[in-house]
Amino acid sequence: MIRLAQFFTAFSVLLSWIGPGFALSEVEMQQMLRTVDDRQRNGGDYKALCYIETKEKGKSDVVYDAVVYRRDIDDKLMILFLRPKTEQGKGYLRIDKNLWMYDPTVGKWERRTERERIGGTDSRRADFDESRLAEEYTPTYGGAEKLGKFGVHKIMLTAKDGVDVAFPVVHLWLDQTSGNVLKRQEFALSGRLMRTAYYPKWTKLFSESKNAEVWYPQEIRIYDEVEKNNSTVVLIREVDLRSLDANMFTKAWLESKSR
Amino acid sequence: MNAIVTLNEVVKEYRLGSVVVPAVRGVTLAIDTGEFLSIAGPSGSGKTTLLNLIGCVDTATRGTVTVDGQNTATLSERALTDLRLHKLGFIFQSFNLIGVLNVFQNVEFPLLLLGNVSKVERTRRVEKIIEQVGLSEHIRHRPNELSGGQRQRVAIARALVTNPRIVLADEPTANLDSVTGDKIIQLMKHMNDNQDTTFIFSTHDPKVTRYADRVIRLKDGQIDDENGVPAKPLAVSA
Amino acid sequence: MFSVFFAEILIKIAIRNLFSAKLKSLILGSFVFAGTILVVVGNSLLDSIDDSMSRSIVDSFSGHIQVYSDSAKDELSLFGGMIMGREDIGKIDDFAGIRNELLKIDNVLSVIPMGIDTALVQKANTIDVELAELRDAVRTNNKPKIQAKSRHIRRIVGLLEGELKNLDNVARTKDRQEDEEHIRRAASAVFWSDFSQDPLAALEFLENKIAPLSLESQDIFLRYIGTNIEAFKATFPLFEVVKGNAVPNGRRGFMFNDFIYETQIKHKVAVRIDTIKKARDEENRMLATDEELQQLVRQNVAQFKEVAFQLDDEETAMVRQHLKDKLNLGTDEQEFSIILQQFLEMNDDNFSIRERFFYEYITPHLALYAIPIGGTLTITGLTRAGYVRNVNVPVYGTFQFKSLEKSALSGGQNLMDMMTFRDLYGFGTADRVEENAEIKKEFGVVEVARENADEALFGGEDAAIVSDSATTGFDEFKNVDLQGAQRYTQALLERIYTSDEINTGVALNAAIMLKDPTRLDETVAVINRVSQEKNLGIQAVTWRAASGLVGQFITLVRAVLYVAIFIIFVVALVIINNSMVMATLERVREIGTMRAIGAQRGFVLWMLLVETAAISLFFGGVGAMAGSGLVLTLGQVGIPAGADILVFLFSGPRLYPFLAPIHLVIAFFVLLGVSVASTFYPALIAMRVTPLQAMQEEE
Structure with missing residues (x-):
C-alpha cells in the first residue's frame, strides 16, 4: 500500500541507473518515481489491516485498528475503523475528488479535504492510498547521502499545477540499493516543514492479478514537525490481494457495516 | 550724635551695558532726627538715587550708608525689607496706591505686613491717620475715584501709619498742580511738626524747597552748596 | 512669616484682581471648569461602567x-x-x-x-442534506418520502443547471464540460425515471458528481464553555434559559447562546431580514439612505437560492400562490426564482409587510435554524495540532445572560456539559483509556525519539530489511462488532452523571x-x-x-480619559501661566511698591498663589458641583446603551452612574497641583521685582 516503491523490474536494471555519487538526470528520477509507484500498485483490489497509534502531548494516546480497501483501477479508497469501540464503524470513502467521512455515532456523512488527518491522527489519506508520485510531482535531484548505514538519493518533489495533494513540497530519501523510500519530509507552501516520515521495513507479496510482487511498508513512523512532541506510527499488519466485492466502494456498503 | 541717617563718601554707579554711569559721586551727609530735608537739583543730578540709598531700596557701590544706626551694606535683602517696613515710609511721585484696594485698605496694608497689630488697633490707627490727612469722607473710595492730591494724601497716610522714623518722598508734587503740591508739602510739614518723624523729599521745584529746614543741592551726583543757607521755613498753615 | 493678617489681605487682593479682569478670569475658569467636570463625570462614569461590567463578567461566567x-x-x-x-x-x-x-x-x-x-x-450544503434524507428514505423504503425528496433534488439540479448555463463560456475548461454533462444527465427525465431501478447508484452519482458543484456549505466556529451545567446554573445569577430547556442535570448536552443561535445558526436570509428590522425599528435607519442595509437586501436577492433550495415542488407552489394572493407578486408565466428575487428586493415602503409575510408563509417551509432545538449538534473538536474529533451532542435549548441579550461579547460563549468537553478536548474517560492501553499493549510499538530516528531506524545491523510475505488473506470482521460505537455513544447520551463524576477528572x-x-x-x-x-x-x-482585553478595556478607557484630562489641564496650566505672567508684568509697579513698603518676597509669591488657587478652586468647585449634579441626574435617568457593546459594559440597557466622593477629592488635589504649577513661572518673575521698580516713572 503505501507509497513506497518497489521495483518489480530486475535488480540489475536498478543498478544500471543508480550509481552512488552520480547525479540523476530528470528522466532517471522520473523513472525512479514511477518504479516506486508501480511497485506498490496492485492491478486488482487490495485490502490491508492497519494499526495506527498517535501520541499527542498532554493528551491520552489515540489508537486505531483499521482496515484499508483499495481499488486502484477506479482510484477508490476506503478506510474502516474496527477498534476501539468508540470509533467502530467510522470510515472514510474516497470517490473521485470527494473524500467522505462517515461517523455511525452521528449517522452522518461529511465532506472532508485532502488535508484531513485520518481519525485525528497525523496520517493522511495519501499515506494509505496508492502511490502516485510520478503523476503528482516534478522531481529535482538533491544529492547522494547516507541515512544510517544506507546510501540514499535525495529527491525533491514539487506538486504539479492543479493537483490537489496534502503537501505541495516533498523530499524523498530513496535507498540506492533497493529503490525503496526510507524517509520522506513534507512541507507547506511556505516552505515550513510539516511532517517527517520513516519507512524502515518493506515487504513484498506476490499478486496474482498483477502477476508480480506488490510492495508495502510494514511500518511508517510519522513525526509532526509543527507540534514537535506529537508522533504517529502506522503498522501494516497484513495485506490481502484477492478481489473484493464489486459493490464495496459505496456509501451504502460502509453504512451497512455498522447498522 | 542724633543723626538718623549718615552717608560717608557714598558712590553709586550703574552699569549700562559696558558703560559705567556714576549717579552719585562721593556724597557725605548727616541727617538729624526730625529734620524736614529737601534734596534739590535738576533732573539726573542723582536725587532719586540718593533717596533710594537712604530708603534701603538700593545699596551703595562704595562708601557707607547708615540708617537708624545700621549700615545698610551689611544687611541682607530680607533685613533691608524689614528695615523699610519698620523704620521707613515712602511717598512716591505717582502715588503708587494699590488700585484694587480702597483708601482704608491701602493705608492698612503696611500694618498688615507688620503682622502683629490687632484689627481693632489697625482700625483705630488707620482711621486716625486718614482723619489727619483729611480724607475721612473718602475712606471707602478706591484710588481711581480720588483726585491726584487726595491720592497723595492717602500715600502720606500709608507712609505714616506705621510711625516710621523716616519718611522718604521722591518728587511728591511733580504730578500735582502747584496749589495742590503746595498743600501736600504743607501737610507733610505739618506731620513733621507734630511727630518726631524725619522727612526727606526730593524736588526740582524751587517753590517747594522753601518749606525745608535744610536743602541739599545736588549737581552731577555731588553736593553743590552744602554750606548754603537753607531757605527760611515759612509758617505752616495747618 | 505667613500669618492670618496676610491671609486677609491676600484674599482681598486676589478677589479684587479676579473681579477687575472678569473676562480673563472667566476664560481661565472655563478650562478649569471643563477639566473638573471631566475628572468628576469621567471618573464616575468609568467607575460605574467598571462596576457594571464587572457584574456582566463576574455574574455571567467568570466568577470573581x-x-x-x-x-x-x-x-x-x-x-x-x-x-x-x-x-x-x-x-x-x-x-x-x-x-x-x-x-x-x-x-x-x-x-x-x-x-x-x-x-x-x-452547516452542510442544502443538497447534501437533501441527498442524505433521500438516502435515508431509500433505505427505509419510504416511498412518499422518496417521491418528495426526489422532486426536491430535481428542482435543485434544475437551479444548478440554470446557474451553470449563465456562467460565461470563457472559462470552459475540460472539467466544466464534464460537470455540464453530469448536470445534464442528472436533470434529464430518463435519470429520474430510472432512479428507482438502482437508487443507490443514482445517489452515489448525485453525491459525488453533482453535490460538489454547489459548495455553499459553511463552517461555523463555536466557542463553548464545558462545565458542570447544574452548578453553573446555580452559581451564575445572570444565566437564564431562552428557548427550550436547560441541559437536564447530569446529562450530556449543549446549549447555544441565544445571540449566536439568532445570528449564526439561523437561516441567513432571515438573519438579514431581522437585522434590517432591528435597524429600522430601533435605530431609525432607512433602507433608502443606509448603504449597509441596502447591501443586506442585495445579498438576500443574490442568495435567493438559500430559500429556493429548501422548498420542494409543493412548497414552492404554495409560496408562489401566497406571493400572488397576498402581495400581488409574480405571474403564472414567471419563473419562481424571479418572483422570489422580486420579493426579496425590499424597500422602506414594503419592508414591514414582507417581513411579516416571510415569517408567516415562507419560514414554516425552511429549516429556520440549521440546528433545531431538540436536534443533535455534531461538533468537530480541533485538538491543538488541528486533529479533529467528532462528538454528537443533543441541543437542549438556548440561554442568555440577563439584561445582556443584545451584547455580542456576552453572547460569545455557548455551554456544554463537562463530559462531552473532555471527550472533545482529547481527555479520554477511564474506560476508553483502558481499552486504548489494551490495544497498545497488543501491538507493542516501540517508541523512537524524533532526534535520533535516522540512526535508530537505519543504523542497526538488521535495519531496512526487505522481506517476503505470504498471506492467504484475512477476515477483518472476525470477532468485530461494528455496532459497538453506536451503542456506546447512545449509552453515553442516556447516562446520568453524578456531580462527583462530573467533578472527577x-x-x-x-x-x-x-x-x-x-x-x-x-x-x-x-x-x-x-x-x-x-x-x-x-x-x-x-x-x-x-478577561483579557475585555478586562483591560476599562483601564484603556481610563488611560484615554486621563490623557484628555491631562491635556485639558496642561492647556489650562499654560493659559493660566501666561495670563499670570502678563498680569505680573502689568503689576510690576504695584509689586515694587509693596516690596518698597516692606513686603517680603514670600508675600508676593503667596499673593500670586492665592490668586490662581482662587480661580482654580472657585471654578473647580463650580465644575465639581456641576459634574456631581450631572452624575446624580444621570444616576436617576440612566444612560441608554446605544451600541451592542455598551449593553455589555453597562450590564443592561441603561447605565445608572453613581458618584464616588473620592473623585471630588482627586479633583481638588489636581486643581491645587495645577494652581501651584501654573504659578511657578510668574512667581519667579514677580519675586525678581525690586522696590526700585516702584520708583521708576512710566514714560
Missing part, C-alpha cells in the same frame, strides 16, 4: 476568581485572545482534589469546573465565587499561597485579569 494551571504557556483569556488560535492554558488534572482544597479557604463560596474551547460546526480552569467580593485581591493571594504550600500546581487571577 479564575484558577488554572501554573504551568500554562499562555495567560487565561476568557473572551479569547488576540489571535484566532487558542491559548495553551494547560490543564488541571484532578479538578475534584483542587476543588476540595479551594473550598477549605474561608472566603471561597463555590468552585465551578470549566474548559473553554472552540470547535468547528459544519480534567478541567482547564475553574471559576470561584467568593462570599465577600471586596476581599478579592486578598483571596487571590491566599489561593496562590496555598497552591505553593500544598503544591497544587494552580494559579489564581482576578476576573479582570482573566
Whole structure:
C-alpha cells in the first residue's frame, strides 16, 4: 500500500541507473518515481489491516485498528475503523475528488479535504492510498547521502499545477540499493516543514492479478514537525490481494457495516 | 550724635551695558532726627538715587550708608525689607496706591505686613491717620475715584501709619498742580511738626524747597552748596 | 512669616484682581471648569461602567476568581485572545482534589469546573442534506418520502443547471464540460425515471458528481464553555434559559447562546431580514439612505437560492400562490426564482409587510435554524495540532445572560456539559483509556525519539530489511462488532452523571465565587499561597485579569480619559501661566511698591498663589458641583446603551452612574497641583521685582 516503491523490474536494471555519487538526470528520477509507484500498485483490489497509534502531548494516546480497501483501477479508497469501540464503524470513502467521512455515532456523512488527518491522527489519506508520485510531482535531484548505514538519493518533489495533494513540497530519501523510500519530509507552501516520515521495513507479496510482487511498508513512523512532541506510527499488519466485492466502494456498503 | 541717617563718601554707579554711569559721586551727609530735608537739583543730578540709598531700596557701590544706626551694606535683602517696613515710609511721585484696594485698605496694608497689630488697633490707627490727612469722607473710595492730591494724601497716610522714623518722598508734587503740591508739602510739614518723624523729599521745584529746614543741592551726583543757607521755613498753615 | 493678617489681605487682593479682569478670569475658569467636570463625570462614569461590567463578567461566567494551571504557556483569556488560535492554558488534572482544597479557604463560596474551547460546526450544503434524507428514505423504503425528496433534488439540479448555463463560456475548461454533462444527465427525465431501478447508484452519482458543484456549505466556529451545567446554573445569577430547556442535570448536552443561535445558526436570509428590522425599528435607519442595509437586501436577492433550495415542488407552489394572493407578486408565466428575487428586493415602503409575510408563509417551509432545538449538534473538536474529533451532542435549548441579550461579547460563549468537553478536548474517560492501553499493549510499538530516528531506524545491523510475505488473506470482521460505537455513544447520551463524576477528572480552569467580593485581591493571594504550600500546581487571577482585553478595556478607557484630562489641564496650566505672567508684568509697579513698603518676597509669591488657587478652586468647585449634579441626574435617568457593546459594559440597557466622593477629592488635589504649577513661572518673575521698580516713572 503505501507509497513506497518497489521495483518489480530486475535488480540489475536498478543498478544500471543508480550509481552512488552520480547525479540523476530528470528522466532517471522520473523513472525512479514511477518504479516506486508501480511497485506498490496492485492491478486488482487490495485490502490491508492497519494499526495506527498517535501520541499527542498532554493528551491520552489515540489508537486505531483499521482496515484499508483499495481499488486502484477506479482510484477508490476506503478506510474502516474496527477498534476501539468508540470509533467502530467510522470510515472514510474516497470517490473521485470527494473524500467522505462517515461517523455511525452521528449517522452522518461529511465532506472532508485532502488535508484531513485520518481519525485525528497525523496520517493522511495519501499515506494509505496508492502511490502516485510520478503523476503528482516534478522531481529535482538533491544529492547522494547516507541515512544510517544506507546510501540514499535525495529527491525533491514539487506538486504539479492543479493537483490537489496534502503537501505541495516533498523530499524523498530513496535507498540506492533497493529503490525503496526510507524517509520522506513534507512541507507547506511556505516552505515550513510539516511532517517527517520513516519507512524502515518493506515487504513484498506476490499478486496474482498483477502477476508480480506488490510492495508495502510494514511500518511508517510519522513525526509532526509543527507540534514537535506529537508522533504517529502506522503498522501494516497484513495485506490481502484477492478481489473484493464489486459493490464495496459505496456509501451504502460502509453504512451497512455498522447498522 | 542724633543723626538718623549718615552717608560717608557714598558712590553709586550703574552699569549700562559696558558703560559705567556714576549717579552719585562721593556724597557725605548727616541727617538729624526730625529734620524736614529737601534734596534739590535738576533732573539726573542723582536725587532719586540718593533717596533710594537712604530708603534701603538700593545699596551703595562704595562708601557707607547708615540708617537708624545700621549700615545698610551689611544687611541682607530680607533685613533691608524689614528695615523699610519698620523704620521707613515712602511717598512716591505717582502715588503708587494699590488700585484694587480702597483708601482704608491701602493705608492698612503696611500694618498688615507688620503682622502683629490687632484689627481693632489697625482700625483705630488707620482711621486716625486718614482723619489727619483729611480724607475721612473718602475712606471707602478706591484710588481711581480720588483726585491726584487726595491720592497723595492717602500715600502720606500709608507712609505714616506705621510711625516710621523716616519718611522718604521722591518728587511728591511733580504730578500735582502747584496749589495742590503746595498743600501736600504743607501737610507733610505739618506731620513733621507734630511727630518726631524725619522727612526727606526730593524736588526740582524751587517753590517747594522753601518749606525745608535744610536743602541739599545736588549737581552731577555731588553736593553743590552744602554750606548754603537753607531757605527760611515759612509758617505752616495747618 | 505667613500669618492670618496676610491671609486677609491676600484674599482681598486676589478677589479684587479676579473681579477687575472678569473676562480673563472667566476664560481661565472655563478650562478649569471643563477639566473638573471631566475628572468628576469621567471618573464616575468609568467607575460605574467598571462596576457594571464587572457584574456582566463576574455574574455571567467568570466568577470573581479564575484558577488554572501554573504551568500554562499562555495567560487565561476568557473572551479569547488576540489571535484566532487558542491559548495553551494547560490543564488541571484532578479538578475534584483542587476543588476540595479551594473550598477549605474561608472566603471561597463555590468552585465551578470549566474548559473553554472552540470547535468547528459544519452547516452542510442544502443538497447534501437533501441527498442524505433521500438516502435515508431509500433505505427505509419510504416511498412518499422518496417521491418528495426526489422532486426536491430535481428542482435543485434544475437551479444548478440554470446557474451553470449563465456562467460565461470563457472559462470552459475540460472539467466544466464534464460537470455540464453530469448536470445534464442528472436533470434529464430518463435519470429520474430510472432512479428507482438502482437508487443507490443514482445517489452515489448525485453525491459525488453533482453535490460538489454547489459548495455553499459553511463552517461555523463555536466557542463553548464545558462545565458542570447544574452548578453553573446555580452559581451564575445572570444565566437564564431562552428557548427550550436547560441541559437536564447530569446529562450530556449543549446549549447555544441565544445571540449566536439568532445570528449564526439561523437561516441567513432571515438573519438579514431581522437585522434590517432591528435597524429600522430601533435605530431609525432607512433602507433608502443606509448603504449597509441596502447591501443586506442585495445579498438576500443574490442568495435567493438559500430559500429556493429548501422548498420542494409543493412548497414552492404554495409560496408562489401566497406571493400572488397576498402581495400581488409574480405571474403564472414567471419563473419562481424571479418572483422570489422580486420579493426579496425590499424597500422602506414594503419592508414591514414582507417581513411579516416571510415569517408567516415562507419560514414554516425552511429549516429556520440549521440546528433545531431538540436536534443533535455534531461538533468537530480541533485538538491543538488541528486533529479533529467528532462528538454528537443533543441541543437542549438556548440561554442568555440577563439584561445582556443584545451584547455580542456576552453572547460569545455557548455551554456544554463537562463530559462531552473532555471527550472533545482529547481527555479520554477511564474506560476508553483502558481499552486504548489494551490495544497498545497488543501491538507493542516501540517508541523512537524524533532526534535520533535516522540512526535508530537505519543504523542497526538488521535495519531496512526487505522481506517476503505470504498471506492467504484475512477476515477483518472476525470477532468485530461494528455496532459497538453506536451503542456506546447512545449509552453515553442516556447516562446520568453524578456531580462527583462530573467533578472527577480534567478541567482547564475553574471559576470561584467568593462570599465577600471586596476581599478579592486578598483571596487571590491566599489561593496562590496555598497552591505553593500544598503544591497544587494552580494559579489564581482576578476576573479582570482573566478577561483579557475585555478586562483591560476599562483601564484603556481610563488611560484615554486621563490623557484628555491631562491635556485639558496642561492647556489650562499654560493659559493660566501666561495670563499670570502678563498680569505680573502689568503689576510690576504695584509689586515694587509693596516690596518698597516692606513686603517680603514670600508675600508676593503667596499673593500670586492665592490668586490662581482662587480661580482654580472657585471654578473647580463650580465644575465639581456641576459634574456631581450631572452624575446624580444621570444616576436617576440612566444612560441608554446605544451600541451592542455598551449593553455589555453597562450590564443592561441603561447605565445608572453613581458618584464616588473620592473623585471630588482627586479633583481638588489636581486643581491645587495645577494652581501651584501654573504659578511657578510668574512667581519667579514677580519675586525678581525690586522696590526700585516702584520708583521708576512710566514714560
